[in-house]
Amino acid sequence: MRFRLTEDQRALREGVRQLLARRFGREALRAAVAAPGLDRALWRELGAAGFFALRLPEADGGVGLGLPETVLAFEEAGRVLLPGPLVATHLAAASVPGAATGETVVAAADGRLVEWLTEADVVRGEVAGAVPLRSVDPLTPLHRTAAAGPTDPVAVLLTAAEQLGTATRVCELAVQHARTREQFGQPIGAFQAVKHLCAEMLVRAETARAAVYAAAVTAQPADIATARLLADEAAQLGTRDCLQVHGGMGFTWESEVHLHLKRSWVRAQRGGANTESEELLAADLVG
Amino acid sequence: MRRQIAVWGPPVDLAQSPEEEEFRARLREWLAKVLPTLPPRPSPDDWPGRRAYDLGWQRTLYDAGYAGLHWPVDAGGQGATPTQHLIFLEETERAGAPYVGANFVGLLHAGPTIAAEGTPEQRARWLPPVLRGEEVWCQGFSEPDAGSDLASLRTRACRDGDDYVVTGSKIWTSHAEVADWCELLVRTDQRAPRHRGITWLALPMDAPGVTVRPLRTLAGSAEFAEVFLDEVRVPATHRVGEENDGWRVTMVTLSFERGTAFVGEVVACRRVLGELARTARENGRWDDPALRRRLGRLNAEFRALWRLTQWNVSEAEAGGGVPGVGGSVFKLRYSQARQRLYDAAADVLGPDCLDLDRPWTLDRLSSLSYTIAAGTSQIQRNIVAERILGLPKGR
C-alpha cells in the first residue's frame, strides 16, 4: 500500500499552484469581482497548460494522467476560487472540439442548475427554458433549469476536490489572521476559543483530504459519496469558522472570506442533494 | 503541467503489494485455525480470568510469530512494516480475535519506551515477558492534581543508596489490579523547571508500600484504580533513561498510543454500523429517512477515518515508522465519531437503549471516555493548533 502523493504529483500540484498564483492571484480575484465575466485568455492558457486535457490520452493530444492528478489540479483551482465552468469543460475534453485546448468554453446542466450558461460556447444537458438567478456568488452566474438532469460521479468528485481546496485555504487564512490580529494585548490565536476553531478546521480538512484522494484512486460510488459529504462539510463549516475568526472584517465585501463561503454554497448544490449521497451510503450498509 | 509527464513515477496505490497480500492470507488462515480453539471469554468483572485470557492470547501470538509485530527486530519484535501492522490489526478485528486488553501498556507504551531508551540488560529483563504474554504493565502517569497538566506531577522519588524511595499517589491507572509492573513517572528534582525534574521508573506492583484501590467507572465495572505509594523502594537499576530526563523518555513513545491504537476499533465501528443498519431494517426504524441518512453519514465518517488511517500509516512508513502529529487529528475525529455512532445506536434501539443487557448500552457509556483518556479533546486541539498550525501558546 502506498497512499501518499508521489514526487511527481507534488511537482504537478506545485506547477498548477504557480500557474494560478501568476495568472489568478489576489488582485485578479478582486478584479474579477469588480468586473465579472469569463477571462478567455486565462481559459486558453489553462487549456495550453493541459488543465482540461489532463485525462485525455497522449495519443489524442492530452496529458494522459488519471483522476488522482486531476483531483490535485482541481483542489488548486478551488483554493484560489478560479471562476468558470471548469468541471464541465474538463468533462467535455474528449467529446467537444476545442474544449481540451480551452478554445471552447463548455457549460453543463447539473441537477437543476447551470453555471455560466450565457458565457459558454457549448452547453450540455437539457437547458431549454432555463431562467437566470441573481446568483449569491458574484463569480458564478447561475440559471435554473426546468427539469433535473443526471449527474456524473466524476463531476461530484472534482467538485469535492474544489471544496477541499477551499477548506484548506480558509484554514490558512484563519490561522494567518489569528497570528497577526491582536486584542487584549495578544494575538487572538493565543485564545483557546479561536485556537480550537482553527484546529477543528484542520481536522475536517485533513479527514476530507484522505476521503477525496482515496476516491480519486478507487473511483467507487461509495468512496465518491464519502468524499463529497466530507468535503462539503469541511468547506461549508470551514468558511463559516474562518469568517468568525476574522470578526467584522470577515463580514465585509472587501475580505476574500465571503467569496469562499458563497462558492462553497454553490458547489454544495452540484451533484444532486447531499441527501442522495447519504442515501447511497445508507444503502451501502445493507447492500 | 505538460512538462512534468516525462518524469512520472509510481502511482498512488491503495491496493496491497503481493508480499502484503501473502502476509494477509497467511494471517487469515492462521486465525481461522486458532480462534475456534480459544477458551470462552471471561466476564468483565473476573479480573484474574481476564488477565489469564489476555496473556494466553499474547502467548498464542508469540508462538505463531506474530508477537511485537511492529517492534524492532533487535527488541525481539518482527520489524514488520506499518502496512503489515495495519493488516494485522484489520484482520484480527475482522476475525473477531481477542483485543490487546491487559497487554496494552506493555505492547504499546512501556515496551516501546524500554526498547527505545533502555539498556541492554533492561531490554533483556522486561521485553521478552511482554512478548511472551507473561507480564502485565500498567501506566502510572496521572495524579489527582496532574491530569492534562501531566508535567505538574508530584509523586516524589528520593535517592537512597542503590534505591529510589517513592511516595505519592497515582490515579486512573488502568489494569493496575492485575499488573506486575507500572511505568511510573516521578519527580526527582523539586527545583528544576517542571519538565526537567521527572524520572521514568519501572515499579514492581508487589513491592511493599504499594496499595491499589479499584475505582468503579460509570459503566459499573472497575477498569482503573488509584495507586498509593508509601515509601516504596525501587532499585535505581529500574530507571530507564537518565535521572530527570523522564519527560523526554516518555514523549518518545507517547505518540505510539495515538498512532495505531485505534485501527482495530475503526474496523469494529464499521461492523457495528452494519449491524445497526440491519437492526433498523428489522425493527422498522429504517423507514425513517432521517435515521437512514444519519447512518449514511456515519458510514461516510468511518470510511473517511479508515482512509485517514491508511494515509497516516503510509506517511509513517515513508517517515521511518514514527507516527506523527497526524495522530492527534485522527484521535479528535475518531473519538467524536465513536460517540455519534453509539448515539445513533440509541436512536435505532429506542427504549431498549436503556437496557444494560444490550451490548450497545455499555459501549455507549464507555464511548464517553474517548474524549478524555490519552489526552482530552481540548488538549488535542491545543496540540493541533500549536504544533501543526503554529498558533501562539496561551498564557
Ligand SMILES: Cc1cc2nc3c(=O)[nH]c(=O)nc-3n(C[C@H](O)[C@H](O)[C@H](O)COP(=O)(O)OP(=O)(O)OC[C@H]3O[C@@H](n4cnc5c(N)ncnc54)[C@H](O)[C@@H]3O)c2cc1C
Ligand atoms: C478510561 C480512562 C483510562 C485511563 N487510563 C489511564 C492510565 O492507565 N494511566 C494514566 O496515567 N492515566 C489514565 N487516564 C487518565 C487520563 O489520561 C486523564 O483523565 C486525562 O489526561 C485528563 O486528566 P484529568 O482527568 O485530570 O482531567 P483535567 O485535566 O482536570 O481536565 C478536566 C477538563 O478540563 C479541560 N482542560 C484541562 N486543561 C485544559 C487546557 N489547558 N485547555 C483546555 N481545557 C483544559 C479538559 O479538557 C477537561 O475537559 C485514564 C482516563 C480514563 C478516562
